[in-house]
Amino acid sequence: MSRHSPTRRxxxxxxxxxxxxxxxxxxxxxxILYSFNRDGxxxxxxxxxxxxxxxxxxxxxxxxxxxxxxxxxAGGAVALSLTLGLLAALALDRASFPGKALFRRLVLLPLIxxxxxxxxxxxxxxxxxxxxxxxxxxxxxxxxALISVATTELFAGLQKTDRAQEEASLxxxxxxxxxxxxxxxxxxxxxxxxxxxxxxxxxxxxxxVTFFLIGRDNxxxxxxxxxxxxxxxxxINAVSxxxxxxxVALIVIWYRIRMRSIxxxxxxxxxxx
Amino acid sequence: xxxxxIPQAPLAGADAPLLEVRAVAKRFGAREVLKNISVNIAAxxxxxxxxxxxxxxxxxxxxIAGFEEPTTGEIWMSSERLxxxxxxxxxxxxxxxxxALFPHLSVRDNVAYGLRVQxxxxxxxxxxxxxxxxxxxxxxxxxARPSLLSGxxxxxxxxxxxxxxRPQLLLLDEPLSALDANLxxxxxxxxxxxxxxxxxxxxxxxxxxxxxxxLSDRIALVRDGALEQVASPREIYARPATAYTAQFIGQTxxxxxxxxxxxxxxxxxxxxxxxxxxxxxxxxxxxTIRLCADGKRQTHEVKFRGVVRQQIxxxxxxxxxxxxxxxxxxxxxxxxxxxxxxxxxxxxxxADAIRVLx
Amino acid sequence: xxSRAYKTIVSAPxxxxxxxxxxxxxxxxxxxxxxxxxDGVLVHHWxxxxxxxxxxxxxxxxxxxxxxxxAGSVMLCSLLLGYPLAYYLSFHSGGRxxxxxQLVIVPLWVSYLVRGYAWKTILGSEGVLNGFLQxxxxxxxxxxxxxxxxxxxxxxxxxxxxxxxxxPIYASLEHIPRPLVEASHDLGANSFSTFFRVxxxxxxxxxxxxxxxxxxxxxxxxxxxxxxxxxxxTMIANIVQTLFGAVYDWPLGAAISVSILLLTLSLxxxxxxxxxxxxFK
Numbered sequence: 001m002s003r004h005s006p007t008r009r010x011x012x013x014x015x016x017x018x019x020x021x022x023x024x025x026x027x028x029x030x031x032i033l034y035s036f037n038r039d040g041x042x043x044x045x046x047x048x049x050x051x052x053x054x055x056x057x058x059x060x061x062x063x064x065x066x067x068x069x070x071x072x073x074a075g076g077a078v079a080l081s082l083t084l085g086l087l088a089a090l091a092l093d094r095a096s097f098p099g100k101a102l103f104r105r106l107v108l109l110p111l112i113x114x115x116x117x118x119x120x121x122x123x124x125x126x127x128x129x130x131x132x133x134x135x136x137x138x139x140x141x142x143x144x145a146l147i148s149v150a151t152t153e154l155f156a157g158l159q160k161t162d163r164a165q166e167e168a169s170l171x172x173x174x175x176x177x178x179x180x181x182x183x184x185x186x187x188x189x190x191x192x193x194x195x196x197x198x199x200x201x202x203x204x205x206x207x208x209v210t211f212f213l214i215g216r217d218n219x220x221x222x223x224x225x226x227x228x229x230x231x232x233x234x235x236i237n238a239v240s241x242x243x244x245x246x247x248v249a250l251i252v253i254w255y256r257i258r259m260r261s262i263x264x265x266x267x268x269x270x271x272x273x
Numbered sequence: 274x275x276x277x278x279i280p281q282a283p284l285a286g287a288d289a290p291l292l293e294v295r296a297v298a299k300r301f302g303a304r305e306v307l308k309n310i311s312v313n314i315a316a317x318x319x320x321x322x323x324x325x326x327x328x329x330x331x332x333x334x335x336x337i338a339g340f341e342e343p344t345t346g347e348i349w350m351s352s353e354r355l356x357x358x359x360x361x362x363x364x365x366x367x368x369x370x371x372x373a374l375f376p377h378l379s380v381r382d383n384v385a386y387g388l389r390v391q392x393x394x395x396x397x398x399x400x401x402x403x404x405x406x407x408x409x410x411x412x413x414x415x416x417a418r419p420s421l422l423s424g425x426x427x428x429x430x431x432x433x434x435x436x437x438x439r440p441q442l443l444l445l446d447e448p449l450s451a452l453d454a455n456l457x458x459x460x461x462x463x464x465x466x467x468x469x470x471x472x473x474x475x476x477x478x479x480x481x482x483x484x485x486x487x488l489s490d491r492i493a494l495v496r497d498g499a500l501e502q503v504a505s506p507r508e509i510y511a512r513p514a515t516a517y518t519a520q521f522i523g524q525t526x527x528x529x530x531x532x533x534x535x536x537x538x539x540x541x542x543x544x545x546x547x548x549x550x551x552x553x554x555x556x557x558x559x560x561t562i563r564l565c566a567d568g569k570r571q572t573h574e575v576k577f578r579g580v581v582r583q584q585i586x587x588x589x590x591x592x593x594x595x596x597x598x599x600x601x602x603x604x605x606x607x608x609x610x611x612x613x614x615x616x617x618x619x620x621x622x623x624a625d626a627i628r629v630l631x
Numbered sequence: 632x633x634s635r636a637y638k639t640i641v642s643a644p645x646x647x648x649x650x651x652x653x654x655x656x657x658x659x660x661x662x663x664x665x666x667x668x669x670d671g672v673l674v675h676h677w678x679x680x681x682x683x684x685x686x687x688x689x690x691x692x693x694x695x696x697x698x699x700x701x702a703g704s705v706m707l708c709s710l711l712l713g714y715p716l717a718y719y720l721s722f723h724s725g726g727r728x729x730x731x732x733q734l735v736i737v738p739l740w741v742s743y744l745v746r747g748y749a750w751k752t753i754l755g756s757e758g759v760l761n762g763f764l765q766x767x768x769x770x771x772x773x774x775x776x777x778x779x780x781x782x783x784x785x786x787x788x789x790x791x792x793x794x795x796x797x798x799p800i801y802a803s804l805e806h807i808p809r810p811l812v813e814a815s816h817d818l819g820a821n822s823f824s825t826f827f828r829v830x831x832x833x834x835x836x837x838x839x840x841x842x843x844x845x846x847x848x849x850x851x852x853x854x855x856x857x858x859x860x861x862x863x864x865t866m867i868a869n870i871v872q873t874l875f876g877a878v879y880d881w882p883l884g885a886a887i888s889v890s891i892l893l894l895t896l897s898l899x900x901x902x903x904x905x906x907x908x909x910x911f912k
Contacts, residue, residue: 010723010822017719017731020712020793024738027749027790030759034752041752044762088645095638103646106653113895114851116868117888120875121656124663144652147645164373167340167632170360171367172387172438176637179361182390186377205742207854212875221744228858232752240745247740255733340632359634 028244035237053234063239066223073139073219074203078196080143085150085195086188092151093158108152110145115208118145123212134215141213142203149202150195157191190257197254201247289352291316291474292337292442297346297356299332299498306332308498309346314442314476319468321477323485323521324495330478333495334444337476338367350441361390366435367444371451372427374419380406380430381415387438405437406430408467425456432464436471445477449484461487482522486510494518515630519556526603528555528626537626540601544575544623554629559592559606561625565618574620579603581613595619660892663885673881681886691870691887698867701781701788702849706796708789709845713796714838718830721804722812732801739794747858750787754778754859779861787859788849795848796841803837804830835909843902847895867891 034041038048057063088107092100110118122141131137165187169179185192207221214222220243224236290313299307306329314320322330335341337348339360348356355363366387374383384402393401406412409429419427428448435443449457449464465488468475479485485492486506494501494509494517502514513519516527530539532553537546539555570576579595582602586609593605593613605619667676685691720731738746753759754777761773777783807830815825831838853868860866867887874884 010719013715013719013723017716017724020716021731021734023712023790024735024793027746027753028738028741030753031745031749034759041757041759044759044766084645084648087641088649091638091642091645094633095642097638097642097646103649106649107645109653109657112847112899113892114848114853114868116851116853116871117660117892118656120871120884120888121660122652123875124659124881125652125656128659140652144648147649162371162373164369164371165375167338167360168367168369168373168375168434169386169390170340170632171338171365172390172434173361174386174390175361176359176634178390182386183375186375189377201740205744207744211872221742224744224748228748228751232755236748237752240742240748243742243745247742248737251733251737251740360632 031237032241032244035234035241037234041232041234041237053238057235057238057242060235062218063220063223066218066220069135069217070204070220073135073142074200076139077142077146077203078199080139081146081150081199082154082192082196084143085147086154086192088147088151089154089158090184092155108148111148111152115145115206116212119209119212122209126213132215133213135217135219137213137215138210138219141209142206145206145209146199146202149199153195153198154188154191157188161187193257194254197250201250204243290314291318291351292355292476293349294333294337295347295349297333297336297343297348299329299336299341300344306498307336307343310498310500312493312500312503314474316441316474317472319465319475319477319488319490321479321485321489321492322495323479323482323492325521326480328495329498330480330495331446334367334446334476334478337442338365338444339363364438364441365444366438366440366442367446368428368431368435368448370446370448372419372431372448374427374430374434376418376420378419379415380411380417380419380422383419383430384434384437386434391438401437405433408436408471409433424452425460428452428460432467436473440473442474442476445475447478447480450479450481457484464488486522492522494521496521512627513556513629516554516556519627519629524559524604524606526557526559527629528557529553530555541598542575542577542601544626546623548628554631555626556629557603557621557626559604560590562603562605562619562621564607564610565620568618570620573623575623575626576618576620578616578618580616584613657892660885660888663882664889666882666885668880668882671879681883682890684883685886685890691867694865694867694870697781697865698850701784701864701866702846704785705788705792705849706842706846708785709793709796710838710842712789712793713841714800716793717797717801717804717837718826721801722830735794735797735801739798743791743854746791747787747855750783750790751778751859754783754786778859779864781860781864783859783861784855784864784866787855788845788852791855792845792848796845799837799840799844800834801837803834807833832909833911836906839902839906839909843898847898850895851891 033046035053036049036051037046038050038052039046088103091097092104097103119141122137122144126133126137161184165183166179169183170176174182205221206219207225210219210222218226220239224239227233227236292314294310294312297307297310298305310333312320322333324330332341336343336356339356339358343356346356347354350364355365375386378386381402384405385398388398388401403412403415406415409432411426411429411433414422414426414430419430422430428451431448445464449460452460461484477485477488489506491503491505492509493503496517502509502518504512509518510522513522513525519525519527528539528542530537530542530553532538532546532548532550534550535545535547537544537548537553537555539553565576568576577597579597581593582596583594585592589609591607591609591613593607595603595605595617597603597619603619663673664681665677665679667674667678667680669676716735720728720735724731751758755761756773756775756778758778760777761770764770764774811829811833812825815829816822820828851868853866853872856864856866856869860869868891871884871887871891874880874887
């Protein structure tokens with residue numbers, strides 16, 4: 001196939017694209033670089049490199065407490081939103097009930113509405129119910145808001161799986177319950193992992209909803225947020241660099257999983273007559 | 274399952290059907306996909322549901338498998354009501370169109386699936402799986418993932434997976450349509466041999482009339498959600514009941530004409546019939562028309578003179594398009610005979626002009 | 632093929648949960664916007680005063696217009712950065728496509744806060760940029776107008792939303808069948824007219840989705856102004872946050888929230904209609 005025109009070189013466009021990449025990555029590079037700068041954030045050039053800020057960070061107990069809190073919240077949010085999101089996706093895919101269209105929109109609302117609105121609405125519910133603000137309210141908030149992500153991802157996964165798989169299972173004598181565990185869930189494995197990772201990162205990073213639902217114990221983003229008010233230190237650069245590294249690690253893991261399955265699919269396609 | 278213990282329904286006699294579809298109709302919303310279908314399948318029979326895509330044949334199969342519920346009507350198997358049971362309680366198994374093999378399970382585990390979920394004795398499973406795999410000659414692939422198999426191999430696994438459950442009735446939903454032509458022919462042969470060997474009743478769905486002719490004991494031709502004709506392949510080809518059947522199965526010439534005083538007139542063709550007066554439609558297969566070299570005809574034959582308009586060479590045969598006058602074109606299939614041209618005499622036997630319904 | 636029991640089991644829990652934890656809270660927000668505060672206490676006294684205050688007090692209109700201006704600028708800047716990038720990747724990047732795509736995706740996963748913080752350290756009067764400018768002898772005094780301004784908010788949000796805008800545009804460009812582009816060239820169109828007559832119209836759904844995304848997300852942001860906006864960069868959501876926190880006027884805050892919500896929903900509705908028109912299906 002001739003592809004002269006689409007791949008013809010266009011140096012101007014390439015330069016522009018390089019500049020956009022620079023815009024995206026320079027701030028991150030600066031952030032990482034200054035986490036090693038002895039003389040603090042700002043000042044140019046950063047001449048004296050050191051690991052002191054990381055040492056200080058590892059000795060900083062409030063930060064690690066908040067990391068633990070964030071992990072707890074994110075873990076709970078993943079469990080909660082995956083469970084409800086899976087059911088919601090199944091319901092949207094297979095059941096018909098009054099108000100289904102409204103339900104679909106409602107579930108997705110937290111994804112498109114500003115976090116402040118969802119956060120404040122949930123705050124009103126908490127106040128109404130007489131609950132105390134705590135990590136639990138944050139978990140409920142994250143879990144509820146992120147059902148949207150779980151539902152979208154798992155619904156897409158369901159749409160891609162072959163309905164005949166489940167029919168075959170029932171046909172071979174499996175009950176609907178057996179079919180769910182042996183066929184439906186394994187078929188959704190990839191979507192579940194993808195949704196789980198995404199929800200985990202989003203929850204670890206969430207501020208807007210958390211802002212209004214937090215009690216005495218901080219999550220990591222809110223701990224950092226609190227410190228920003230007091231001034232900037234490279235210790236925050238150091239923790240940001242670590243968050244960045246963990247995010248990239250998660251993407252790489254996710255990619256490995258996905259590539260493996262894509263590889264299998266490709267092989268399947270190649271060998272089909 | 275209790276019905277397994279009863280070989281045939283004792284009250285209804287020895288030739289009671291295995292499966293009875295009684296006045297079944299199916300609607301999806303306003304669309305009527307099946308209209309009042311009644312058909313019986315005898316034990317050990319190979320019945321084919323033949324029809325165009327969208328004719329409703331697959332829906333009928335899904336009703337029997339239990340993936341859909343009939344809007345009205347009932348389905349009975351071995352004198353037990355079938356249509357009220359959920360699919361997993363039916364002694365019916367399906368070979369799906371794209372096989373629907375479980376991608377996350379090996380070939381062996383795919384075949385063992387039905388036995389495991391139904392709680393077959395653990396000791397029994399490996400031997401039954403091996404037996405089923407041997408039956409379809411797939412023993413050496415037992416450990417493979419389905420995605421690594423060719424279409425034909427996947428087909429065999431799907432068969433083994435369905436048959437290992439020893440169903441009373443096997444449903445096959447266009448199982449060969451994903452295969453290329455040569456493999457398809459080969460699988461047709463194997464499928465027919467397998468069915469004879471194990472004696473399980475097959476209900477086969479296809480849109481390919483040649484496939485239906487090659488495999489079936491009986492063909493049920495489905496058109497727009499209704500049964501057009503149910504008969505053996507020979508019967509349905511030789512004596513089509515309707516113009517649709519005659520055209521769908523094989524090629525034919527449809528002759529439209531009139532009967533007056535026991536003479537049928539279709540264009541320039543005239544022959545005696547013993548039927549009442551009125552408009553009439555005949556099906557005349559192209560191969561029933563012969564060249565009449567000596568110009569003589571027997572008493573039971575009709576002779577006509579026609580001009581060869583077109584000749585298509587088909588290896589063992591020739592297909593002619595013959596103008597019998599008045600612009601009436603007839604297709605004639607002759608044994609290969611070399612180029613023909615000009616005006617020639619043709620004859621056909623009156624018995625081969627089959628009266629069909631419009 | 633699914634029984635009634637199955638359908639009930641899968642739909643009941645999410646329906647109940649969403650009703651209790653989403654519908655009810657949003658309804659509460661709506662109700663609050665019609666209530667009042669008297670002597671610092673919330674009273675369930677139905678009225679329209681909050682909305683009247685919004686319409687009559689010019690302060691709110693001013694902040695709202697600034698918010699729309701900022702959100703519009705973010706949308707425009709992200710499009711100007713994201714579209715050419717997506718076009719380059721889809722049509723001109725050759726074998727490096729997959730790698731470059733990953734490079735755009737990575738920042739999506741990187742914390743909002745981390746990225747905002749990076750800009751704060753760069754733009755500050757003691758920050759990295761000022762350090763660099765003085766080191767290079769471009770300026771002698773720290774430049775102080777960079778941080779704590781609407782400009783800083785726009786810069787930070789553009790940085791955050793460019794990858795978001797890129798994604799749907801890239802997806803729609805990738806969906807354009809390449810023979811269409813070849814056909815356009817074959818019929819005598821040059822690259823320029825092929826772009827404007829074939830590629831751009833066919834990528835409209837992605838462009839609209841990306842634009843809506845950037846606009847809507849910027850519209851309700853209150854963290855960027857707090858981080859880098861200063862008082863001149865205050866946006867509408869900051870007012871809400873103040874009303875709920877410091878001022879304790881929940882009804883008025885709720886009324887603004889409901890207004891933002893309605894604005895967002897009508898925008899989404901409008902672009903959905905537009906997207907349908909451009910989808911050619």
